[in-house]
Amino acid sequence: GEDVEQSLFLSVREGDSSVINCTYTDSSSTYLYWYKQEPGAGLQLLTYIFSNMDMKQDQRLTVLLNKKDKHLSLRIADTQTGDSAIYFCAVSGGYQKVTFGIGTKLQVIP
Amino acid sequence: DGGITQSPKYLFRKEGQNVTLSCEQNLNHDAMYWYRQDPGQGLRLIYYSQIVNDFQKGDIAEGYSVSREKKESFPLTVTSAQKNPTAFYLCASNTPGSGSGRGEQFFGPGTRLTVL
Numbered sequence: 001g002e003d004v005e006q007s008l009f010l011s012v013r014e015g016d017s018s019v020i021n022c023t024y025t026d027s028s029s030t031y032l033y034w035y036k037q038e039p040g041a042g043l044q045l046l047t048y049i050f051s052n053m054d055m056k057q058d059q060r061l062t063v064l065l066n067k068k069d070k071h072l073s074l075r076i077a078d079t080q081t082g083d084s085a086i087y088f089c090a091v092s093g094g095y096q097k098v099t100f101g102i103g104t105k106l107q108v109i110p
Numbered sequence: 111d112g113g114i115t116q117s118p119k120y121l122f123r124k125e126g127q128n129v130t131l132s133c134e135q136n137l138n139h140d141a142m143y144w145y146r147q148d149p150g151q152g153l154r155l156i157y158y159s160q161i162v163n164d165f166q167k168g169d170i171a172e173g174y175s176v177s178r179e180k181k182e183s184f185p186l187t188v189t190s191a192q193k194n195p196t197a198f199y200l201c202a203s204n205t206p207g208s209g210s211g212r213g214e215q216f217f218g219p220g221t222r223l224t225v226l
Contacts, residue, residue, distance in 0.1 A: 008150065033214050042114075042200055042217035043153075088152070090215075097143070098204075098215050102152035 002026040004101040006089050011107045018076040020104045022089030027070060029091040034063065034074045037086045037103070046074075046087075076106075084108045112137045116201050116218035123188070123195070123225050131186045131221045133201035140205045142184035143215065146170060147198040156199075159184055188223065196225045 003025045012018045024032075030051050035043040049056045049063045049072075056063045062075040072091075076083055089101040114135040123129045133142065141160045145153040155168030159178040173192025178184055184203075188195045199222075202215040 031213060035217075040220070040222070042116075042219045043202075043215075044217070045214050048214060092213055097155070097158060098213070100153045102150070 002029070002091060002099040004089055004091055004099050006087075006101040006104045008102065009105050009107070011109060012079050013109050014079060014081060016079055018074075018079045018083070018106055018108075020074045020076075020087050020089075020106065022072040022074075022101055024070050024072065024089075024091045024099075026091065026093070026099075027067075028093055029070075031092045032063075032065060032072050033090040033092070033098070034061075035088040035090060035100075037088065039085075043088060079106075079108050081108045081110055114201060114203055114216055114218035116199075116221050118221060119219065121221055121223045123223060125225055126190045128187055128189050129223065131188070131199055131201075131223070133184045133186065133218055134182055135184075135201075135203045135216075135218075136182060137203060137216060138181070138205075139203035139216070140181070141203060142178065143202040143204075144168075144174075144176065144184070144186045145200045145202065147200060147220075153200065156186065195223055198222050 006022045033048045034046045036046045037043045060077045064073045086103040086105050088103045090098045092098040117132045143158040144156040154170050157176040159165035175187045200220045201218040204215045
């Protein structure tokens with residue numbers, strides 16, 4: 001089945017850029033998502049990208065997709081303390097269930 | 111406002127007791143899901159339902175049961191057979207292959223279950 005891998009932890013200083021990386025195994029994955037989870041809360045969809053796109057920018061967020069290497073990244077510009085959370089990479093074939101990564105905990109140091 | 115609600119937010123259970131977690135959505139989504147989240151383990155799928163009166167086991171269904179009698183509701187029962195039920199439980203819904211094509215899942219706020 002599909003496997004999605006992420007590193008567990010990332011620490012950055014406030015104002016710096018954060019880059020969270022994700023790799024997946026199923027080359028037929030059509031939709032790729034980034035979710036954010038704040039402590040004690042559910043997951044909130046941050047952004048998404050279709051497999052026929054290389055990049056998507058949404059305000060401070062930039063998603064890069066390297067389909068050849070099955071690598072997805074989320075860049076957060078000017079990282080703020082409010083960005084501290086767990087970030088989940090997820091992939092789907094559209095008509096199938098979504099597969100989630102283990103989540104990367106982002107710590108922003110003031 | 112459309113969304114997913116879960117209740118209660120915190121739940122305490124004595125060993126040997128069954129307990130039911132509620133999940134309701136008014137997004138008119140066809141599919142609903144239950145996940146368990148443990149520290150350092152991400153989300154693990156317990157059960158999912160793609161249509162009313164039908165559901166399938168996920169990766170860790172043992173010790174859990176579900177029902178889907180209404181489109182809006184997908185309650186999860188944690189039975190006494192679940193050996194380590196203390197966890198954060200998340201409910202989600204979507205309509206796979208919907209008009210937007212994205213099929214992303216929408217999540218409820220979660221229920222934290224603690225076994226005493």
